[in-house]
Amino acid sequence: MEQKTDMRILQVQGLEVSYGHIQALKGLDLEIMKGEIVVLVGANGAGKTTLMETILGVNKVGKGDILYKGKSILGKPADKNVRDGMFLVPEGRGVFAWMTVKDNLLLGAHHNIRQADEKMKAVFESFPVLSERRDQVAKTLSGGERQMLAIARALMSSPELIMIDEPSIGLAPIIVNDIFEIIVNLNRQGYSILLSEQNVYKALKCAHRGYVLETGNLVLSGTAEELLNNPGIREAYLGA
Amino acid sequence: MEVFIAQFINGLSLGSIYVLLVTGFNLLLLVAMIIHFSFPVTVVFSMYISWAVLNVTGNNLILGSLAGILSAIILNIATAPMFQHIMKKRGHVDINATMVISMGIGMIITDVLSHGFNHGFPIAFPDNLTGSSKGAMLNVGLISISRGQVITLVVGVVVVAGLFYLLYRTRAGRAFRAIAEDPNGARLVGLPILKTGIQSYALTGILGGMTAVLLSILLGSASPGLGDQMAHKVLAVSIIAGLGNLQGGLVIGLLLGVLEAMVQGYLSGSWSNAIAFVVMLIVILVKPKGVFGMKLG
Ligand SMILES: Nc1ncnc2c1ncn2[C@@H]1O[C@H](COP(=O)(O)OP(=O)(O)OP(=O)(O)O)[C@@H](O)[C@H]1O
Numbered sequence: 001m002e003q004k005t006d007m008r009i010l011q012v013q014g015l016e017v018s019y020g021h022i023q024a025l026k027g028l029d030l031e032i033m034k035g036e037i038v039v040l041v042g043a044n045g046a047g048k049t050t051l052m053e054t055i056l057g058v059n060k061v062g063k064g065d066i067l068y069k070g071k072s073i074l075g076k077p078a079d080k081n082v083r084d085g086m087f088l089v090p091e092g093r094g095v096f097a098w099m100t101v102k103d104n105l106l107l108g109a110h111h112n113i114r115q116a117d118e119k120m121k122a123v124f125e126s127f128p129v130l131s132e133r134r135d136q137v138a139k140t141l142s143g144g145e146r147q148m149l150a151i152a153r154a155l156m157s158s159p160e161l162i163m164i165d166e167p168s169i170g171l172a173p174i175i176v177n178d179i180f181e182i183i184v185n186l187n188r189q190g191y192s193i194l195l196s197e198q199n200v201y202k203a204l205k206c207a208h209r210g211y212v213l214e215t216g217n218l219v220l221s222g223t224a225e226e227l228l229n230n231p232g233i234r235e236a237y238l239g240a
Numbered sequence: 241m242e243v244f245i246a247q248f249i250n251g252l253s254l255g256s257i258y259v260l261l262v263t264g265f266n267l268l269l270l271v272a273m274i275i276h277f278s279f280p281v282t283v284v285f286s287m288y289i290s291w292a293v294l295n296v297t298g299n300n301l302i303l304g305s306l307a308g309i310l311s312a313i314i315l316n317i318a319t320a321p322m323f324q325h326i327m328k329k330r331g332h333v334d335i336n337a338t339m340v341i342s343m344g345i346g347m348i349i350t351d352v353l354s355h356g357f358n359h360g361f362p363i364a365f366p367d368n369l370t371g372s373s374k375g376a377m378l379n380v381g382l383i384s385i386s387r388g389q390v391i392t393l394v395v396g397v398v399v400v401a402g403l404f405y406l407l408y409r410t411r412a413g414r415a416f417r418a419i420a421e422d423p424n425g426a427r428l429v430g431l432p433i434l435k436t437g438i439q440s441y442a443l444t445g446i447l448g449g450m451t452a453v454l455l456s457i458l459l460g461s462a463s464p465g466l467g468d469q470m471a472h473k474v475l476a477v478s479i480i481a482g483l484g485n486l487q488g489g490l491v492i493g494l495l496l497g498v499l500e501a502m503v504q505g506y507l508s509g510s511w512s513n514a515i516a517f518v519v520m521l522i523v524i525l526v527k528p529k530g531v532f533g534m535k536l537g
């Protein structure tokens with residue numbers, strides 16, 4: 001049966017990616033529906049970052065295809081994909097430490113600078129902390145504030161698909177809850193989200209579906225509930 | 241006191257030229273990721289082009305200046321693919337290889353200048369450009385300042401201010417700074433790396449061209465060796481300020497100009513280079529990473 005492609009914002013088909021001799025992704029299939037939160041679960045080195053950066057257009061694809069909004073984006077550079085509504089919140093936040101909060105936000109709006117003022121107003125309303133710190137350099141922000149800045153910067157670009165790579169890393173549990181709440185709220189506003197996490201329980205609790213990666217292979221996928229109840233997952237990731 | 245004020249103004253004019261050269265050098269270092277220490281040599285090349293056009297057009301200042309600026313932009317963009325090719329092939333910033341290319345470009349230009357223009361003799365710019373004929377002096381009380389110094393200072397300050405405005409207040413400038421701080425991070429937020437790199441070549445070309453015109457006005461002459469001399473000073477200034485440190489370059493560039501002018505005013509003109517380098521040597525011994533700290537990723 002023919003699936004309705006217009007419901008899928010992203011399709012990854014048989015994706016293989018290598019760094020020199022090391023094959024980081026070994027034939028991966030994945031899809032994200034519009035308005036979904038999909039979580040990528042996997043240990044260190046599983047290939048989560050590689051997958052996200054490849055979707056963004058940074059890595060060379062060995063085999064397979066990536067379709068964004070129904071069209072193949074193989075060979076399309078990252079800046080074009082960002083222009084077309086994709087945005088990555090990188091592992092480790094990737095904010096520019098020596099630039100002000102405001103400049104960091106404006107970088108997110110590089111491709112739609114005309115809407116920057118309007119977007120910034122909205123962002124400052126949702127993140128009052130950033131508004132207070134707007135003229136400080138990002139170096140002076142706390143870890144949680146930096147993560148907020150990285151997410152807010154993504155919003156500045158008017159994205160449709162936001163990929164968030166391990167947002168909870170290095171944050172205190174209470175801040176982690178805040179960040180997950182922000183992510184759920186974004187999804188409620190209509191953004192499609194691909195989230196990679198090692199904090200499997202919390203991530204699955206707020207996601208629609210999930211994929212489990214192991215050294216470049218997809219080993220399991222399903223709805224968040226199925227994965228939460230899966231004995232293998234419970235043992236490997238949830239410590240049950 | 242009169243000497244002091246006159247030399248101070250003179251030093252600021254010379255200093256603003258150093259600032260322009262250092263900023264161009266730093267931009268290429270930070271954004272295009274090359275060590276182009278022969279950048280000042282390309283500026284002297286543009287002075288020669290400007291001189292040649294002045295000769296041909298019967299000292300038409302507008303055409304002469306335009307030729308200088310245009311040649312700098314063209315030369316800068318023309319050399320870009322060579323640098324970019326190396327960067328792409330190696331897949332990362334290769335400062336050593338770009339340094340060799342820059343050195344080569346510098347030597348070729350210096351040779352061309354000594355063989356192709358005026359039989360290798362120094363060239364002199366016409367009075368209507370430099371304003372050095374007697375009537376063109378400005379006299380304020382006992383202080384007399386040449387028109388050339390005033391023009392260089394005013395234009396220099398305007399260009400430096402414009403440049404820093406561009407860097408710190410515009411979309412392109414923000415992209416320059418982001419790439420300078422973290423090229424990989426800049427790519428992840430969707431900044432066009434290659435395009436921005438080319439823009440930085442174009443911008444430094446414009447800077448170089450304007451500097452060429454200002455230098456011609458201020459010095460009134462040029463020789464094939466001028467480029468190397470400038471290149472050494474610019475490299476020294478940028479290292480003393482802290483490699484890649486734009487604000488630091490601004491301060492140290494102006495200070496060097498003033499220092500040289502003071503030596504010329506109170507001691508001896510022919511010793512100003514040596515004394516400037518002795519001072520810089522001491523500073524670098526005390527602060528090996530530059531007075532304001534390096535800003536290189
Ligand atoms: N630039 C690179 N060069 C060579 N190998 C790399 C590079 N980046 C990643 N790899 C390798 O690719 C594999 C997948 O790495 P990746 O960073 O995608 O994993 P990850 O799931 O994001 O891990 P983590 O949870 O630690 O962030 C690893 O074996 C890693 O060593």
Ligand SMILES: [Mg+2]
Nearest residue numbers: 048049050091
């Ligand atoms: Mg990772």
